[in-house]
Amino acid sequence: MSRPRIVIVGAGFAGFRAARTLERAARGRADITLLNPTDYFLYLPLLPQVASGVLEARRVTVSLPGTLRGVRHVLGEAGRIDLDARTVHYTGPEDDTGTLSYDRLVLAAGSVNKLLPIPGxxxxxxxxxxxxxxxxxxxxxxxxxxxxxxxxxxxxxxxxxxxxxxxxxxxxxxxxxxxxxxxxxxxxxxxxxxxxxxxxxxxxxxxxxxxxxxxxxxxxxxxxxxxxxxxxxxxxxxxxxxxxxxxxxxxxxxxxxxxxxxxGVRPDPLVDSLGLPLERGRLLVGPTLQVPGRPEVFACGDAAAVPDLENPGQYTPMTAQHAWRQGQVAGRNVAASLGGGEPRPYRHRNLGxxxxxxxxxxxxxxxxxxxxxxxxxxxxxxxxxxxxxxxxxxxxxxxxxxxxxxxxxxxxxxxxxxxVPLDTASPELARVPGGRRAASSGPGAAHTGDTGNSSAPLVAPSTGTPKNPRPDTPSEGGQ
Structure with a gap:
């Protein structure tokens, strides 16, 4: 009998915690795949210290292959999810495409910059x-x-x-x-x-x-x-x-x-492409983080509208604190759905x-x-x-x-x-000269090719596009 296949989309606070929880709970009894555009987890709260010269960039990144040894890591951006066929279609860093099949899916795609219609x-x-x-x-x-x-x-x-x-x-x-x-x-x-x-x-x-x-x-x-x-x-x-x-x-x-x-932030556009009920752009889930009508699909973090059981009628805010704890609950409940115990609802008391x-x-x-x-x-x-x-x-x-x-x-x-244009669905990836990433590309967006410079430099001519950009120039940065 084949082992159950678990696919986790996104390695932010929720996705990373879900993968680590499942790795420990499964103990080799399931195939766990983590789909993420970069090979690291980013500890976002310390990012201002990178921008101000206190910390070097790699200090706030944690290697996925080095930390999640029992999880298969696939570099790529989820572009389409077929809920009926239970497949995730993705595009890799070199424009290669692939498909992942799943028995359980954890959506932890996170969020992107929130835009307002203000000129300029x-x-x-x-x-x-x-x-x-x-x-x-x-x-x-x-x-x-x-x-x-x-x-x-x-x-x-x-x-x-x-x-x-x-x-x-x-x-x-x-x-x-x-x-x-x-x-x-x-x-x-x-x-x-x-x-x-x-x-x-x-x-x-x-x-x-x-x-x-x-x-x-x-x-x-x-x-x-x-x-x-x-x-x-x-x-x-x-x-x-x-x-x-x-x-x-x-x-x-x-x-x-x-x-x-x-x-502020808005949910990753990937969730909007699923055709499922949303709450202000976030995917509606039940207290156990399962999507109603799709018991094989779980969602957590910024992409999910999770009922706040401490404040009935409200949903948990989009914070790292909630995403981290929801990831753990999602991991445990996925394991429970495969016969590893009873599912539990997400409940969190603020500790400060x-x-x-x-x-x-x-x-x-x-x-x-x-x-x-x-x-x-x-x-x-x-x-x-x-x-x-x-x-x-x-x-x-x-x-x-x-x-x-x-x-x-x-x-x-x-x-x-x-x-690094503001209007992007992939803030974890820097655009590369001659590459395919348009300002609207990323998880949930069509990969239609580079549409040009959507973000003009604020300063200095040195920030412009090179005259002869190499199409194979590697991208800088990541998740």
Whole structure:
């Protein structure tokens, strides 16, 4: 008798945890396949530290083959799922195609940048969902400071040292907090900028930063940001973006070459292609994470609308904390559906949140106890070290080095502006010259070939497309 075939789509928080749980539960009694565009799991909460030069990029990645030894890993993007035939069709990194058959399917495709119909944003802003975007932002910020230092015009120096972040949730708040420290460090090494303080703006239509968290955490983050010099603009957003700056909804035009888009996320377009009931773009599932009418299909993480049993009538929010725990429950319930016990519903009690504000500063409320300053910083870093499934020693070593050594103000130029467009369903993959990836390509999108540059560089001609791009140039970055 053949062993049951389990296919997991996506290796984010939910997919990685589901694969690891199933690997331990199956003990060789099932064939487990993990389909993912990259060969690593990305620990997203530390991505702002990559963009600000605290951590090297590989520190926040965990090898899938090296960690999930009992799981078959297939490099590729899911393009179509035939629920009746129980097959997943995918496209590999070299345009090769393949098909995976399954007896059980776990959909953990995750999310992509959330777009709003604001003129110029898709062309002039960059998101912050994948490693390529973080690497690009690190280079971009460094380049702006270096170009400002060599500029003869005072207005240009100010514009290049002005940085706008839209969205004051987890990601936007941490990007602005770390970014201010990073640019302060960069300008100190430039004698011509000694009298110029970099300007950071954090914009959000909400009435406070971190609107999804307790007000005490919000007040702590707001105070730290303002004391550091970040201009927090609540109930304000972008009305229009141009190559030279952004027009705000309050009527002010800000001269800047940097617009970081952190307004939130939307479910991966793959789930929309299934023709199943959705809740605001997320696939509806039951408490056991099974899709109604399709008991062989499970969904978890950002792509799934999971009933919140602690708050009847609501669905769990799209956070890493929920995705990580849902992945474990999905893995156990898949094993149970194959005769390995009884399925259990997903139920989660909030144990607190942490927000890293850079340096020794953080906001945290472990077990409901509000903390700020150094204690919160210690709790936050301790939490991340405990939560990471690998690389703990390397991350801790980078933190130690950052505390005693100046940051390296070097731009590598590995990821260009045009290779990380905001309007993409594949933030984990950088676009390659002459490649097939269009701005709308990725899981759930048709692979129709490259449609050109959908995201113009905000700055510097050096970010343009090479005159003679090689079609075999490898992509940078990943999941």
């Amino acid at each position: 944003v898709a062309e002039h802003a960059h998101g912050f969902r994948g490693l390529p975007e973080a690497l690009y932002l690190r280079d971009h910020i460094t380049r702006q400071v270096e170009l400002a230092a060599s500029a003869d015009n005072a207005a240009e120096r100010v514009a290049r040292c002005t940085f706008a972040v839209v969205g004051a949730g987890y990601t936007g708040t941490e990007v602005a907090a770390h970014g201010q420290l990073f640019t302060d460090s960069l300008t100190r090494s430039q004698p011509s900028l000694k009298d110029l303080r970099p300007r950071w703006l954090l914009l959000d239509v909400a009435s406070r930063v971190l609107p999804e968290l307790d007000e005490r955490l919000s007040r702590t983050a707001d105070r730290v940001l303002r004391e550091r010099g970040v201009e927090v603009r609540t109930e304000t957003s972008v009305k229009e973006a141009t190559p030279d700056g952004v027009l705000l909804t309050d009527g002010e035009f800000v001269d800047t070459r940097t617009l970081v888009w952190c307004v 949140f942490v927000v890293d504000l850079g340096g020794a500063q953080a906001a945290a409320d472990p077990l409901g106890i509000p903390l700020s300053g150094v204690p919160a910083g210690l709790v936050t870093r301790g939490y991340h070290l405990a939560a990471m499934p690998g690389n703990r020693v390397r991350v801790a070593a980078d933190w130690l080095l950052d505390a005693v050594l100046p940051r390296q103000s070097v731009q590598l130029g590995l990821v260009r502006s045009w290779s």
